[in-house]
Amino acid sequence: MTDEKTTLSSPSDDQRTSLLKRLTGANTLWIGLVLLVLVAVFGAIRPDAIFQVTTLQFLLAETAVLLVLSVGMTFVIITSGIDLSVGSVLVFASVSSAMAMNSVSGGDATNAGWGVIAFGLLVAVVSGAVWGLLNGLLISRAKIPPLIVTLGSFGAAQGAALLLNNGSNVSGIPDKLNRTFGSGTWFGIPNIVIVAAIVTALGALLLSTTRFGRYTYAVGSNEEAARRVGISVRGHLTKVYLLAGVLAGLAGFMGNAFFRVAVVTGHETDNLNAIAAVVLGGTSIFGGLGSVLGTVFGVFIPAVLEKGLVIIGVEEFWQPIAVAIVLVAAVWLDQTRRRARNQR
């Protein structure tokens, strides 16, 4: 057999598509270029304002929370699911964590130490996990479509968060937490950004190098095929929504550290922003395809647009319009590519 030219004789590197070809074939590269071009254009117009350390720091810190949400959303969308509840779960985790820290510190945790902060983190992550698990079980066991399940928990988690503290924000976030993770920096990089970067890197590794990641793609690509080779599709879907919930909980805690208060409003469109970021980053809304790196680009494109338009003096109301155009174009591109592919 080995003398046949057309047959694979050995798995040597010439059978692998070259790195350049693989990169240019991927949406990720193009979306990365879009981001680069945006930064370059705004940078060329107002270099003094854009490349200012404080501008960049603020941009990064604001985006960190959304990035953590979007990493979880990437996994969900690759399974061809959707999670509308992330913003509400974030609020719920943020409120319950702040209240838990206050209650173990006699009503005000402002001067609390690391022990209380660690407890607050635990509460945030666990409350996120509970919502995620609930989503996952309803989707995988009760077979209710993800759109409906998470639309339900979107409302329920928000309502529950408002009930917890009669609809008001919770103050009393420990100063130590805010100084370290809210406003603290490390070589000029906000610490909250470092946390988000670590979470993102771990998410990227989980998705691209592990069996968990492989099953995530497989379930999204062809659920029936995954089931027939013996993958527990129900168990895997539950874990994916659990992961999204845990990350939303962590994001809630990061928000507490950054804003020094658990805010009950202002997260109503986090879900849509996260979905937009993931899809902008080249992850297919139909499942089976996507990357965490793409999501990173997808998170920063709207953020850069917003900051850039403000700085160059264009009314910021143009930002959602510009994002919408890029978003629809991205999905159209994905559709066209799939159609071309499936015609073979």
Next chain:
Amino acid sequence: MSEPLLEARDLTKNYGTVEALRGASFTAYPGEVVSLIGDNGAGKSTLVKCLSGVEQPTSGTLLFDGEPLILNSPNDARGLGIETVFQDLAVAPDLDPAANMFLGREILKPGVLGFLGVLDKKAMRKQAAEHFTRFGATLQSIDVPIAALSGGQRQSVAVARSVAWASKLVFMDEPTAALGVMQRERVLDVIKRVRDEGIAVVLISHNMPEVLSVSDRVEVLRLGRRVARFKAADTTVEELVGAMTGALSQEDAA
């Protein structure tokens, strides 16, 4: 002849009031290609589903190597070295051929990384490439998504995947349907090669010349029962069609 590898006796399967199988029997010997033929609705697909664990028969017995066998799921069958190539292929179109071949059976890196669930993609690519070579699946590259392959190549991957994990028996439900002449030849070639490795192949097909060219034996189903058994070398297309349509029957076949 040697002892049967897999034997079904008097299987019945009812879907509500519909009787898909009415006392069907079936036998596969080790290392042979046996074709299962019958008209549409004769119960071929149902029989294969019962034999591969996808469905459970309403009544009847299964014997594997002479021992009674109960298959509650496809995983039970897989554990015994029985694999199935489904008519709809059941591959993940966004994953590459190597990933599809090892889906559900991934190779992990040794040591701590493996404990963390990290895949050994290189090892899987290498083994997949060797395997595809052995079974004549020609792919230009091993790392493009299955969806980017032609229909025939997809079929080759699906066939090669099942063959890779079967140690005893492979069911192939219409593996050559919708294939070009060249690709059809290649799949038939794979079937013979699998048989030569000592693995039994159960082929379901509508193409009589193909059945005769590749099989050692042929079993015919009609209306949920086995109505005839032939040695492929001693029979003709006319005889097979006669058995399928009920024009001809063997008293001892059921």
